[in-house]
Amino acid sequence: MFKIVRQHAVRLGIFTLATVFLVVLVEKATFKQRAMQRAAIERAQLATVLPPTTHDNDLLADSFVLDPSTYIQMELLGLKASRMAYRAKLDNKVSAVILPLVSHAGYGGEIEQLIGISDNGEITGIRVIRHQETPGLGDKIDSRLSDWIYSFDGRSLNNTKKSLWAVKKDGGDFDQFVGATITPRAVTASVYNSLEFFNLNKSTLLELATSDTKAINQGIYHDSKPN
């Protein structure tokens, strides 16, 4: 009896070691390529919210961690965990920041967004990165399906007063979709909140801080979830 158990354990151990070895081998062999791919995708994504002409630095190299100890009223961004943000620099001056943003008021759960804000508080671009809104109705927040998200470009708290940061149905400035008001309402509210956050933390965000170099190797999209 004991002999059989030992035999099984040894065999199972050998197989485990062999398979782990194989995985480690592939992991090491593809490491560089994977990091490059991820960086390329991230750069492309960041470029959609902030035109590359507005900065002369590598955004991934100038990423930093948004943590509650440094920034006030982090809850305005709706983030559950510390996330990466990016500083764009032009002539050794911070010209814009890119912040992650999550809305919890969507119809189908969280709506993850990326927002670019220039140093004067104007929105340079917003993209919805991940959402579970109803296909055909609420998913028009996706830039591939509708131009709606572009209606925020160039807006700021200065040129759009607080009461206008709402969908038209609520007396605001932004279109809603036929059959879906909850989704655009959620996005509009979270965009407004992120501008508030920017204003509150403006001096810290636009500071020429030495970047957290650890950030280069980490992505902001680590937590892949099914969609």
Place this chain on the structure above:
Amino acid sequence: MTPSLTEISRKGLWQNNPALVQLLGLCPLLAVSNTTVNALGLGIATIFVLTCSNFLISLLKQLVLPGIRLPVFVLIIACLTTCVELLMQALAYSLYQTLGIFLPLIVTNCIILGRAEGFASRHHPLLAIWDGLMMGLGFSIILLLLGMLRELLGTGGLFANMDLLFSGISPSEIIIFNAKNPFLLAILPPGAFLALGLMLALKNLIDEKIANKKIPETSPLTPGSKRVRITGKV
């Protein structure tokens, strides 16, 4: 008793098709078939894992003691799936993102463990490779057909975002009809069930047609033929 190559292919692609007859791996089949590119990506990944796991398991069948057979199979399958995941991250990162959890879930795809246990552990490695290829192909063809059908009905186009999978080619979606109000049901999960149901019905219909053809026609009874009493007293 070794099955011939044509027999294995016929079984994998039609007679014992994992998706249409065994109805295995329904979870990825229904969830990932919303677009052609997703279906193709997962199909290729499944074929790869199935073929490699069949080969390895058939190769190692003498070393695997019966008592620890299943854990070893699962280990091998999990290892291969992780490798596929890493490779996909290196070669097609955006596709890796859209497939999400369904890529690691290949481990739990019953087809793979089923073929390991039912075929690979009993046959020659080369036959096992062929079986893995054919079974994987049978699954992937159905996955791809479902994906194309649902994408066509739901968006009016075909082959959208193919550059996710083949990074070289330019995005070339074929618009079949312009859908102002797309047929949403096709893209939503119920559409997957309906489409699969229709495909099952079609397969059964074809099978029935084939079976009817094979049965030689019996000669009709001539009037006045003998009748045989089978009940009661004679």
